[in-house]
Amino acid sequence: MKKKITYEYSSSGVKQSILRNAKSIGLPEGWAKQIATRVAKDTDEWIADKEIVTESDLRRQIIKELKELSPDLAYAYQNHDKII
Amino acid sequence: MSDITCIATIILAGITQASLQLGLGGLILLYHNSLGKHRRKKTRYLAKNYILGSAAITFLMVCTFCFLIGNFFNGALTAEWLVVCIGIFAACGSIMWLLYYRKGKKSTELWLPKAFTRFIQKKARETNDNIEAFSLGLLSSFAEMPFSLAIYFVVANCVLNMSSYLQIITAVSYAVLTVIPLVILKIHVKTGRNAVEAQKWRVKNKAFSKAFSGSAFMILAAFVLAYWVM
Numbered sequence: 001m002k003k004k005i006t007y008e009y010s011s012s013g014v015k016q017s018i019l020r021n022a023k024s025i026g027l028p029e030g031w032a033k034q035i036a037t038r039v040a041k042d043t044d045e046w047i048a049d050k051e052i053v054t055e056s057d058l059r060r061q062i063i064k065e066l067k068e069l070s071p072d073l074a075y076a077y078q079n080h081d082k083i084i
Numbered sequence: 085m086s087d088i089t090c091i092a093t094i095i096l097a098g099i100t101q102a103s104l105q106l107g108l109g110g111l112i113l114l115y116h117n118s119l120g121k122h123r124r125k126k127t128r129y130l131a132k133n134y135i136l137g138s139a140a141i142t143f144l145m146v147c148t149f150c151f152l153i154g155n156f157f158n159g160a161l162t163a164e165w166l167v168v169c170i171g172i173f174a175a176c177g178s179i180m181w182l183l184y185y186r187k188g189k190k191s192t193e194l195w196l197p198k199a200f201t202r203f204i205q206k207k208a209r210e211t212n213d214n215i216e217a218f219s220l221g222l223l224s225s226f227a228e229m230p231f232s233l234a235i236y237f238v239v240a241n242c243v244l245n246m247s248s249y250l251q252i253i254t255a256v257s258y259a260v261l262t263v264i265p266l267v268i269l270k271i272h273v274k275t276g277r278n279a280v281e282a283q284k285w286r287v288k289n290k291a292f293s294k295a296f297s298g299s300a301f302m303i304l305a306a307f308v309l310a311y312w313v314m
Binding site (some may be wrong): 021023024026072076082083084 | 193280
């Protein structure tokens with residue numbers, strides 16, 4: 001049976017991963033920081049009433065938020081592990 | 085065999101190998117990860133070293149196969165061995181058309197073992213200096229061996245058939261030819277575009293690249309059959 005691994009949710013982790021992806025697509029720094037802060041805040045609210053979520057659920061939620069703010073960034077975030 | 089036939093075979097084989105997608109995918113991955121944490125200048129150096137690594141392993145593989153053919157096949161492949169290569173080309177062409185990409189996904193994921201894909205992704209994420217980028221380029225090209233093995237055999241056979249003063253030049257030219265898509269991507273990113281745009285292009289034209297690679301293998305098979313066997 002596959003071993004299940006659980007992690008503590010980290011708002012700053014979400015922020016950092018969005019900032020990394022934003023930098024890789026050349027988004028201006030200020031705009032990237034605004035997006036990262038807003039998405040991290042919305043994700044914090046979304047996760048607040050949940051005891052446990054899967055990594056895929058969390059990713060889906062972040063992508064949903066990103067799609068409204070920057071479709072390119074959402075694409076980069078969604079597909080960076082689907083290149084090869 | 086005339087030098088012209090050898091050069092034509094090498095060009096065709098180069099185009100076929102250049103159409104393989106793992107090396108390009110690895111470079112996009114490297115760009116994506118590196119641009120997210122380094123300055124553009126550093127990323128440019130990493131990409132340059134990745135391409136050099138890819139070209140170096142191709143050149144070394146051609147030289148290795150020249151050595152093998154020189155020592156174990158008396159300097160030239162027999163018609164029987166060429167027919168085996170043709171069979172492998174036809175099989176690779178069919179695999180390209182039918183199985184190369186994972187079906188039903190809006191991505192360019194290839195049919196590779198998951199552990200191997202994760203290994204390349206991890207390496208691309210952790211690549212911070214030029215030597216690592218060089219070895220990632222080596223690794224990505226080396227991983228295409230199931231498809232490029234027969235190509236190397238045919239190319240090495242052509243190189244050995246050429247005039248001695250042309251042998252090194254054609255081996256180097258072949259290595260350069262196989263990294264042209266990587267160089268195009270590098271120019272694409274250098275002119276201000278990003279890796280995501282290149283990836284979007286790859287996803288949009290997945291069917292085209294699949295058909296191109298498959299057809300290139302089939303044409304190479306037909307060419308070798310017509311000019312080297314018959």
